[in-house]
Amino acid sequence: MAVAGHPCPMKQTAEDRQDLFLDVFRDAALLRLEPGEVLISAGAAADQVFNIVSGMLMVSRTGGDGRRQVLSFLFRDNFVGLTATDRYFFSVEAVTPAEVVCCPRRLLDQRLRDDPRAERAFLDMMFRVIDDMLDQVYSLGQRSAVERLAVFLLYLRHWRRLTERLPDQDPQLDAIATPMSREDIGDFLGLKKETVSRAFGELERRGLLRRTDPQRVQIVDLQALRGLAGVHDFASPRRLVAGS
Amino acid sequence: MAVAGHPCPMKQTAEDRQDLFLDVFRDAALLRLEPGEVLISAGAAADQVFNIVSGMLMVSRTGGDGRRQVLSFLFRDNFVGLTATDRYFFSVEAVTPAEVVCCPRRLLDQRLRDDPRAERAFLDMMFRVIDDMLDQVYSLGQRSAVERLAVFLLYLRHWRRLTERLPDQDPQLDAIATPMSREDIGDFLGLKKETVSRAFGELERRGLLRRTDPQRVQIVDLQALRGLAGVHDFASPRRLVAGS
DNA sequence: CGACGTCTTGAAACATGTCAACGCGAGTGG
DNA sequence: CCACTCGCGTTGACATGTTTCAAGACGTCG
Numbered sequence: 001m002a003v004a005g006h007p008c009p010m011k012q013t014a015e016d017r018q019d020l021f022l023d024v025f026r027d028a029a030l031l032r033l034e035p036g037e038v039l040i041s042a043g044a045a046a047d048q049v050f051n052i053v054s055g056m057l058m059v060s061r062t063g064g065d066g067r068r069q070v071l072s073f074l075f076r077d078n079f080v081g082l083t084a085t086d087r088y089f090f091s092v093e094a095v096t097p098a099e100v101v102c103c104p105r106r107l108l109d110q111r112l113r114d115d116p117r118a119e120r121a122f123l124d125m126m127f128r129v130i131d132d133m134l135d136q137v138y139s140l141g142q143r144s145a146v147e148r149l150a151v152f153l154l155y156l157r158h159w160r161r162l163t164e165r166l167p168d169q170d171p172q173l174d175a176i177a178t179p180m181s182r183e184d185i186g187d188f189l190g191l192k193k194e195t196v197s198r199a200f201g202e203l204e205r206r207g208l209l210r211r212t213d214p215q216r217v218q219i220v221d222l223q224a225l226r227g228l229a230g231v232h233d234f235a236s237p238r239r240l241v242a243g244s
Numbered sequence: 245m246a247v248a249g250h251p252c253p254m255k256q257t258a259e260d261r262q263d264l265f266l267d268v269f270r271d272a273a274l275l276r277l278e279p280g281e282v283l284i285s286a287g288a289a290a291d292q293v294f295n296i297v298s299g300m301l302m303v304s305r306t307g308g309d310g311r312r313q314v315l316s317f318l319f320r321d322n323f324v325g326l327t328a329t330d331r332y333f334f335s336v337e338a339v340t341p342a343e344v345v346c347c348p349r350r351l352l353d354q355r356l357r358d359d360p361r362a363e364r365a366f367l368d369m370m371f372r373v374i375d376d377m378l379d380q381v382y383s384l385g386q387r388s389a390v391e392r393l394a395v396f397l398l399y400l401r402h403w404r405r406l407t408e409r410l411p412d413q414d415p416q417l418d419a420i421a422t423p424m425s426r427e428d429i430g431d432f433l434g435l436k437k438e439t440v441s442r443a444f445g446e447l448e449r450r451g452l453l454r455r456t457d458p459q460r461v462q463i464v465d466l467q468a469l470r471g472l473a474g475v476h477d478f479a480s481p482r483r484l485v486a487g488s
Numbered sequence: 489c490g491a492c493g494t495c496t497t498g499a500a501a502c503a504t505g506t507c508a509a510c511g512c513g514a515g516t517g518g
Numbered sequence: 519c520c521a522c523t524c525g526c527g528t529t530g531a532c533a534t535g536t537t538t539c540a541a542g543a544c545g546t547c548g
Contacts, residue, residue, distance in 0.1 A: 061378070065387040073380055084371035089378070089479040112367075119363055123356075126370045127328035133377045134305070134315055134326040134334070140384035141434030142311040145504070182527065192505055197528055204289030214527055233307040235333040389536070426495065435536055441496055457545090458495055489548100495545075497525080506533065511526105 019077075019125065023109045025051050028101040033057075033094035033178075040081065040092040047105050049081035055098025058184060061090040070188035073134075073180070075159045079125065081105070093182045102238040131235040138233065140190050148189040149199040150229040153178075153209070153217065158236070174219040182214075263321075263369065264362040268355045269295045272345040277301075277338035284325065284336040291349050293325035299342025302428060305334040314432035316380075317424070319403045323369065325349070339424045375479040382477065383435050384458075392433040393443040394473040397422075397453070397461065402480070418463040426458075 002239065006149065030053065039050065041211050071090055074080055080092055082105070112119040139151050157173050157190040157198060160166075166173055178185070181192040200217070203209050210218045219225060274297065277283060283294065287306065288432055301318040315334055318324055326349070356363040383395050401417050406412075410417055422429070426437040433440065444461070447453050452469050454462045463469060 061382055061477070063386065063474055065474070069382040069385045071381060082371060083479070084368065084375045085479055089375065113360055113364070116357055116360070116363075119360075120357070121365070123363070123367060123370070124328065126367070126374070127326060130370070130374060130377065131328045131333070133374065133381065136383060137315060137377065137380055138305055138307070138313040140381060140430070141313045142307065181525095187385070193527080194506080195504060198504090201528080203521085230307055230309070232444070233305070235327070235329055436492090438496080438538080439536060442536090444494080491548080492546085494544085494546100496541100498541080499536100499539090501536105501538070503536075504533105505535085507531090509528100511528080513526090514524090516521100516523080517525080 008045055019121050020115065021108065021111055021122045022051060022077075024103050024108050025101040028103045031100045031102060033098045033100065035094055035096055038091060038093045039244065040088050040090070042088055042091045044088050046081065046083050048090050048102050048244075049079065049105050049108050050092075050100045050102045052076055052078045052080070053099040053101060056095040056179060057092055057098055058095050058180065059090050060187065061091050068187045069190070070184055072132075073156075073159070073188070076163045095184070129193075129234075135234045135236055143230070145189070145191050145195050145199045146202050147184075147228055147230065148191065149196065149203065150208075150225050152185065152189060153219065154225060154229050154231065157219070174222060176217050176219060178215055178217060263365050264359065265352065265355055265366045266295060266321075266323075268352050270346045275344045276314045277342045277344065279338055279340055282335060282337045283344065284332050284334070286335045288332050290325065290330055290332050291326050292346050293323065293349050293352050294336075294344045294346045296320055296324070297343040297345060299422060300339040301336055301342055301344075302339050302424065303334050303336050304431065312431045313434070314428055316376075316411050317400075317403070317432070320407045321345060337396055339428070354396040372480075377458075379478045379480055387474070389433070389439050389443045390434050390446050391474065392435065393429075393440065393447065393471055394469050396429065396433060396470060397463065397473065398473050401463070418466060420461050420463060422459055422461060 031050075032037075033055065039057065052074055054076055057078075059071040059074065059078070059080070060068055061071060061224060062068040073095065074092070080100075081088075081102075100177070112122055139148050143151065153176055156176050156178065160176075161168065161170075161173055182196045185191075186193045186196045200209075200211060203225075204211055206224075208219070208221045208228070210220055212218060272295075275294075277284070277299065283301065296318055298320055301322075301324070303315040303318065303324070304312055305315060306312040317339065318336070324344075325346075327331075327333060356366055374386075383392050387395065397420055400420050400422065404420075405412065405414075405417055426440045429435075430437045430440045435443070444453075444455060447469075448455055452463070452465045452472070454464055456462060
């Protein structure tokens with residue numbers, strides 16, 4: 001069963017560094033989640049933090065009128081559950097079968113207080129989270145439906161690359177799994193599900209990708225996709241290029 | 245003259261707490277900026293951090309194709325200049341005449357390393373920055389032009405309230421100064437300047453505000469404006485209500 | 489007074505949203 | 519094993535919201 005924690009999404013893999021603060025999860029219980037299962041409910045007391053061991057999770061906020069924004073998708077080694085308020089403002093649920101470890105927020109605080117190096121690592125993670133979010137703001141504010149979808153596919157590719165520790169050129173990476181629904185994608189990109197479908201169609205028509213089944217696309221022209229997504233304008237990929 | 249630093253925006257006032265880390269600016273030089281003057285240029289080395297003493301600043305990112313997203317507006321006691329990369333990915337410029345103090349990033353790092361309480365305060369600020377950014381993502385992804393403008397006006401009102409330490413009901417606060425151009429507002433809200441103009445017109449037509457001159461609006465029906473903005477769906481106002 | 493930039497407004501073009509139909513595959517119960 | 523239903527994805531036709539292009543109003547500055 002999912003334990004409710006503090007719902008501010010926070011995400012970043014360990015990458016090359018050792019994320020020292022992660023050892024607060026050393027003796028933590030492993031939690032298994034089925035697709036659709038809720039880990040964090042908006043409004044619950046924010047007293048737990050989580051780290052993802054496997055699978056994909058989704059962070060979302062639903063407004064009083066029912067509109068929902070997917071704030072991010074989370075992958076292995078992503079951290080989740082911190083916020084400035086004492087209650088979560090978002091929900092987190094599993095997209096694929098997933099495993100997470102959890103620990104009381106108090107324990108993490110303690111750990112950070114005791115070890116300056118852990119605190120520094122944590123702070124660095126926060127900077128990366130913020131940089132990623134700025135990328136998302138830029139996309140939502142300035143890019144068209146097709147461009148946002150291109151960004152999204154590269155974002156999935158990117159995280160799989162980190163999760164599976166593959167080199168950037170690995171052709172495996174061009175087969176992108178999209179286990180979330182079209183509506184989830186739409187709510188992430190600020191679009192309706194029909195628009196997402198049409199954007200997929202448009203990318204296929206232009207020869208940038210092929211759709212095999214709805215949960216899977218094959219990138220055909222990575223260069224063109226990157227051009228469309230405007231990767232040059234993003235902070236996160238630069239970190240990536242530099243980091244690996 | 246503006247000193248170039250690292251351009252990841254970070255913002256939060258000291259509010260009720262003492263932001264202990266801010267004393268790294270104690271002996272710092274005061275920098276005066278005229279409207280339009282640039283403090284940070286995207287691409288410059290990110291080796292300085294700043295704190296705003298007075299005035300309003302604007303953080304923006306411009307893509308390779310010229311599209312620009314305004315990432316945030318900054319006010320007194322807002323902190324600016326940290327990022328995960330070693331170069332800024334955004335520019336910061338003055339909107340009104342402004343004063344900022346600056347200090348080398350190294351000095352801040354030192355301060356945070358030496359004083360766990362300062363580091364804790366800094367971390368808390370980061371959480372609030374992230375919560376604010378999540379609100380922005382929700383707005384850009386889910387809200388209409390008129391709603392976004394309502395959110396924006398309340399955001400200006402909110403920061404003035406903090407800056408001038410006024411109670412929430414103070415009628416002074418209903419006179420909102422909008423010193424930035426319509427294009428700046430548009431780039432912040434993901435809209436074109438004409439759409440911003442029309443949204444102002446629409447809010448006036450509905451009787452929620454009056455426009456006296458372009459740089460000034462008078463809120464007539466705060467309740468209705470808050471309803472339109474959907475303040476219930478945001479994390480930052482709750483912090484505010486709780487905090488003051 | 490004239491020139492310039494910004495703001496506003498209008499009309500038309502465009503992108504995205506809405507509504508509806510259909511196809512498909514998974515799961516269920518006959 | 520089949521028929522049915524259901525949810526999801528896709529596609530089409532049309533509605534709406536936003537952008538684009540253009541013109542005029544207004545204020546500022548020379």
